[in-house]
């Protein structure tokens with residue numbers, strides 16, 4: 001993370017002591033570049049348009065001045081008769097991000113929780129259930145534009161006389177998710193004067209249009225840094241695969257032979273592929289959670305929370321997002337109708353903004369559709385100052401897409417960022433037969449059945465999350481989302497990899513049949529998270545063939 005060296009530390013920013021305590025508790029020693037620039041300006045009351053790379057601490061950059069502002073108002077409120085009111089609104093593009101923002105704001109407000117109340121409108125409860133929360137006039141409301149507008153229209157929320165601060169988080173995504181119209185309608189419910197902060201990982205023509213709508217004479221912050229961390233923190237590899245089978249084989253070798261150390265997010269292009277990959281991994285006894293727009297929001301958020309507690313190692317995610325409208329064209333119409341008719345949640349978003357913790361690697365099992373989508377997916381690793389690795393698997397027909405990404409990254413960084421991942425497939429040929437066997441078992445029908453079963457299970461889980469676990473949060477860990485979805489097709493022998501199938505250079509070193517630990521509860525403090533497994537040791541989770549015996553023929557390791 002690019003910390004601002006010359007900039008003042010948090011303690012010199014004029015922040016309330018309670019906020020400084022929270023910052024220290026989170027283990028934030030110095031402000032990040034964007035925080036160092038944005039916080040003083042926001043505290044002066046300026047409108048901001050801020051772009052900073054993924055994982056660079058944008059939430060703190062707006063969260064701290066927002067809370068500081070509210071604390072000041074509270075102080076004044078104590079001495080005069082100012083009424084309690086909703087003074088700040090944070091608009092987010094997805095429920096997952098909303099939940100995370102609420103969590104971050106509450107962490108930052110941990111020592112002034114009685115003074116500042118944050119309401120979460122992203123939970124999947126219906127409008128009526130959220131009304132009592134809004135009647136209490138929380139100081140901050142966090143929600144998607146659609147949900148906030150619904151409350152404004154139903155008059156369960158009123159901002160016209162009280163709003164003082166508006167934040168648009170992940171502004172580019174708010175538009176590409178089709179919230180443009182909602183935002184426009186929502187603006188009619190706001191007062192004439194308020195401070196606005198617009199945060200985005202990317203700047204596009206759409207964001208410019210939004211800037212015109214909501215910002216007044218803003219300061220534009222664009223720290224001169226590429227959108228992803230440099231190669232000393234984030235190693236990015238392009239893996240050219242000859243066939244679809246090669247992709248599955250390579251992934252199987254990486255995970256089963258423990259060539260890839262640490263936890264990983266695996267991104268695929270479609271829902272069917274999400275379940276295909278999950279079922280494939282199940283064949284080898286590798287549990288993974290699926291994360292996609294078909295699953296109930298409560299389950300999705302629970303998966304992310306549990307992953308961040310260290311309970312799962314792998315998530316297979318589909319980030320289906322509407323591609324941004326071409327430059328110069330108006331933002332797309334909301335895709336609500338189409339998405340909902342297929343049972344998908346238009347307010348779903350995993351690749352963007354979610355602060356997955358301790359992700360050693362992002363694997364693009366399919367090449368992302370756009371450069372932005374690559375940036376956002378890969379931005380889930382190497383967050384804050386942790387190291388990370390990104391591997392992008394590309395079939396011959398995906399090479400053009402990969403080349404576009406390579407060119408864009410090279411133009412941004414002034415050098416080529418994607419290194420070729422030289423892997424000698426011959427070394428893992430012995431696993432090919434098993435891999436083929438597993439792929440054969442994962443038929444279209446099996447995928448369809450797994451998908452249906454998952455939705456059914458997760459709807460039940462979601463209900464449990466609502467009615468039972470809300471009252472008994474200590475029992476939450478018993479609800480898992482990585483159980484096998486189709487045990488009937490699992491061939492038990494595939495779970496164990498006999499020694500003769502292990503590449504000679506790894507025999508006696510890697511332990512593919514060792515049972516993985518089931519539970520790992522990581523401490524939730526900032527300091528604990530930052531001293532994570534990913535940041536220990538060499539920092540390179542691909543320790544592939546580090547242990548290869550001298551003289552033994554070894555498959556090529558990624559260049560270091």
Ligand SMILES: Nc1ncnc2c1ncn2[C@@H]1O[C@H](COP(=O)(O)OP(=O)(O)OP(=O)(O)O)[C@@H](O)[C@H]1O
Pocket residue numbers: 026027028029030031032035052053054055056057058059060201352353354355379383384385
């Ligand atoms: N000053 C800081 N020092 C150390 N860690 C920090 C600091 N500020 C934020 N972080 C941590 O960095 C991580 C990323 O922060 P955050 O989610 O705000 O990034 P972001 O810029 O919003 O990313 P994205 O664009 O992907 O949403 C979080 O785990 C957060 O706790």
